[in-house]
Amino acid sequence: MLRLVLVLLIVLLLIGSLPTWPYSSGWGYYPSGGLGLLLVIVIVLALMNRGARTI
Numbered sequence: 001m002l003r004l005v006l007v008l009l010i011v012l013l014l015i016g017s018l019p020t021w022p023y024s025s026g027w028g029y030y031p032s033g034g035l036g037l038l039l040v041i042v043i044v045l046a047l048m049n050r051g052a053r054t055i
Helices: 002-016 022-027 030-054
Strands: none
Touching: 002 030
């Protein structure tokens, strides 16, 4: 349950960090790229943990 909340929170942060306002367009996709990487790491760790429980 806590993992689901963590993943949803990271997804919301990822959507919120997209450069949509004029002042943030110069940032590029760096903030959302970092959060995307964090999301991928959390998902991989969750899948690895799920596989370890079934063994």
